[in-house]
Amino acid sequence: QKEVEQNSGPLSVPEGAIASLNCTYSDRVSQSFFWYRQYSGKSPELIMSIYSNGDKEDGRFTAQLNKASQYVSLLIRDSQPSDSATYLCAVNRSNYQLIWGAGTKLIIKP
């Protein structure tokens, strides 16, 4: 079992709809969770971090964390073509190390 698992996709969502991206992790002691976005040919960039159970909202993005079920999700409301990218889930292993999922490719169709 991979330490951090994501559906590779592609996930195709119509423009204006809600995109839902999911990530599960295996280490129960993980405390910090991150979503990075990576456009094709570019480097990852942080879009959301979450540390506590529940929801965290930032503009059109909402991160959801459920430590009991060991999953973290990212919702993108009012999806735009510019949201088309690969979304990487990362979980801390220690103060210096993140464990990364392989990413979910999201395609927003106009």
Place this chain on the structure above:
Amino acid sequence: DVKVTQSSRYLVKRTGEKVFLECVQDMDHENMFWYRQDPGLGLRLIYFSYDVKMKEKGDIPEGYSVSREKKERFSLILESASTNQTSMYLCASSLPQLNNSPLHFGNGTRLTVT
């Protein structure tokens, strides 16, 4: 704005060559990291450094070494390049508390070993 600069965008090397990948950051970050990214495998940590002259192995250090003689520079060395080291290499930096500090990535070096 944080800038992480990797010396080469594309590199083509022959099997057995010694390869140097250079990374420089301008934000006085303590932490620096080298990852490789392969399709379907995500980012895998090769080495990281939390201070000058300090280095720690990541998940896949075999065949690699690193050097951090100055705070702003972190070099990745492939001692004897092999075809299975063909990959995208990403350098990143961050403040000390990784839990509260995002990773800032360079543009990446696509290395092809023939």
